[in-house]
Amino acid sequence: MAAPLIECRDLTRVYRMGGGEVRALDGVSLTIDEGEYVAIMGASGSGKSTFMNLLGALDRPTSGSLKVAGEAIETMGPDQLAAFRNRTIGFVFQQFNLLARTSAEDNAALPLIYSGLKGAERRERARARLQQVGLGERMDHHPSQLSGGQQQRVAIARALVNNPRILLADEPTGALDSQTTVEVLGIFDRLNAEGITVILVTHEQDVADHARRQIVFRDGRIVEDRR
Amino acid sequence: MNLMSAISVALLALRVNLLRSVLAMLGIIIGVSAVIAMVSVTEGAKRAMEERIASFGANLLVIRPGSSAFGGRRGGAGTATFLTDADVEAIRSEIPGIVAVSGEMSGSQPMVVAGENWTTNVQGVHSDYFEARDWFVESGRAFTPAEVRSGARVIMIGQTVATELFGAAGPLGQTVRVGAVPMEVIGIMAPKGQSSWGSDQDDTVFAPITTARSRLFGYQFGVRDPVFTIYAEVAPGTNVSHAVADIEELLRVRRNIQPGAEDDFSVNNLAEFIRARNETETQLGVLLAAAAVISLLVGGIGIMNIMLVSVTERTREIGLRLAVGARRADVRNQFLIESVVLCVTGGIAGMAIGVAGAYGIGNLGDFPVSIHPAIAGIAIGAAVFVGLFFGFYPAHRASRLDPIEALRFE
Incomplete structure (x- = not known):
């Protein structure tokens, strides 16, 4: 069997706040294989966001080891982490984080600017991904001209544009109504079926039910890991 | 991130807040136009002086008996x-x-x-x-x-x-x-x-x-x-x-x-005399230069202020760019380019106003004016320098943001 896509051992992240220390993540060990569909759950302050930031290479652990796609996150410097995020991780955020007054196409193409691709190829790949999420007709629209569900689909196209191995979604349906939630989750289901590893952070059980594995955090530790 | 896309991103950011951008540029516009008016007027004065000296004959000494062209003289007329x-x-x-x-x-x-x-x-x-x-x-x-x-x-x-x-x-x-x-x-x-x-x-x-x-x-x-x-x-x-x-x-x-x-005679060098006459015009140039430096400084501080505001406003954008793979240098360069684009746009406007102003001063005060082609280079150069110098701190600050905190910024 191939090495797991994500392998963390004794992962700890401590924040210094005022005088004291907060152990946001306290010795987490876990493996996730390529192609899994995982929901990470927990109350706020449970450590799930900290775990998410580490998986996404936005942050480095205080101690312990974290290997993602064969690379040791804890040993990388800021620029190496940036390049790693660019080619390996696709991010989807609760608040979409699209650039205002910028077309859907340019928003979706944003990560490719930092991959050093030429303009024509950036546009071509962004268009292909927008087609894939069903926004082929609205490439020139600005975020203000799109509904919430459509904006989140642009964000998903942006996350996919550089062919990442992992799609990390932080409360991706938190700002959506129930109808569009179903649509967006449908896209995640389909992408996972096509082979991308999808990791959702959510506190809603019916969102988590789309995943085939649910990991529950409490006080910086994993308290439940069911498939 | 290549230069052209960085410039187009910068231009977009400036267009979004057009009034604010123009106000921020005002200092640069005034500074650059003062530099150009100064250079044109002093250059014109210098050229006029050289023409006068040349027309008299360079290195010419004039020797006269009995009187000094400048000082009081003794003995009375006709005694020498x-x-x-x-x-x-x-x-x-x-x-x-x-x-x-x-x-x-x-x-x-x-x-x-x-x-x-x-x-x-x-x-x-x-x-x-x-x-x-x-x-x-x-x-x-x-x-x-x-x-x-x-x-x-x-x-x-x-x-x-x-x-x-x-x-x-x-x-x-x-x-x-x-x-x-x-x-x-x-x-x-x-x-x-x-x-x-x-x-x-x-x-x-x-x-x-x-x-x-x-x-x-x-x-x-x-x-x-x-x-x-x-x-x-x-x-x-x-x-x-x-x-x-x-x-x-x-x-x-x-x-x-x-x-x-x-x-009981005097030996005068007329070139020196003409140079002395022209010193007043040179002093005017020095005054204008001081005004230009001060207004560029004030303009630069305005640019710095607006860039700091822009960095704060766009914290989430910076966080997003970092998350999708921008290196710190990419973020820094983006804001530096914005600052330079802002200054250069102001510089070009200042150049137009400065050239017009130089002719205006020339007409009003009957000064000779000489618009040198290198003036475009001076204006753009000054603008780029101000943009880089005063844009550096805000750009550096943007590049040091933590992606997680920046993404969470409200």
Whole structure:
């Protein structure tokens, strides 16, 4: 069997706040294989966001080891982490984080600017991904001209544009109504079926039910890991 | 991230907040236009000064008896003895580095030819005069040293005299009555234009000094072969003040001035005098330069302020860019480019206003203005410098943001 896509051992992240220390993540060990569909759950302050930031290479652990796609996150410097995020991780955020007054196409193409691709190829790949999420007709629209569900689909196209191995979604349906939630989750289901590893952070059980594995955090530790 | 896409992102960011961008640019616009107005006006003043010096003859020394052109003089008019042809010859043979030296006598004389008349200043000079003054005949010929020695009745006329007396007809070879003496026109001088005092230098006639002395200014001077003024040209590269000192020493000996007594003659370097006159214009330039530096500084602080606001407003955007793979240098460069684009846009506007302003100042104050093509380079260069210098801190701050906190920023 191939090495797991994500392998963390004794992962700890401590924040210094005022005088004291907060152990946001306290010795987490876990493996996730390529192609899994995982929901990470927990109350706020449970450590799930900290775990998410580490998986996404936005942050480095205080101690312990974290290997993602064969690379040791804890040993990388800021620029190496940036390049790693660019080619390996696709991010989807609760608040979409699209650039205002910028077309859907340019928003979706944003990560490719930092991959050093030429303009024509950036546009071509962004268009292909927008087609894939069903926004082929609205490439020139600005975020203000799109509904919430459509904006989140642009964000998903942006996350996919550089062919990442992992799609990390932080409360991706938190700002959506129930109808569009179903649509967006449908896209995640389909992408996972096509082979991308999808990791959702959510506190809603019916969102988590789309995943085939649910990991529950409490006080910086994993308290439940069911498939 | 390549430069072109960075510039288009920067332009977009500036267009989004158009009014704010224009206000932020105002300082740069004022600064750059002040720089350009300054450079144009001082450059024009410098060029005018050089033209005046050149028109007088570069490195020209003017030697006069009995009075100083600047200081108060003692002894009263007419007590000092005239300089003479012998002084001219002594300067020619004994002072090193003198390339041309000539005496000069002048006076107003009526000129009459075939029903036209014109009264003008007739200057009797040696044949070296024209080299000393850097002023030559345009057509015909100059008189020779032999003609000076023999007192030939020949004249060269200035452009104004040629027009007044002869109109369109050719004056060469014509005979003109100067005072009571018929003289032949052998040359027409090249146009010289206005002197630095505003008089028409072309309204003049040159005759051999011997002819002028014996036939035109036929009164007693108390010395043999007197001259009113001696013009001496120093060779280029010669130390002018050494030449002045040498001539002073020579003339003190020749005029029997006791040690400790004051000179009864003066040796002036007119180029120096003209330079001194122009110093006021140069000082105006220094004032403008100070104003320009201060307004660029204030403009730069405005840019820095607006860039800091922009970085704060776009914290989430920065977080997103970092999350999707921007390196710190990419973020820093993006904001630096925005700052430079802001400044360069202001610089171009400032350049247009500065050029217009320079002409405005030139027209109002009757200053000469010289718009140099390099001014575009100066304006853009100053703008880029201000953009980089004052944009660096905000850009650096943007690049140091933590992606997680930036993404969470409300």
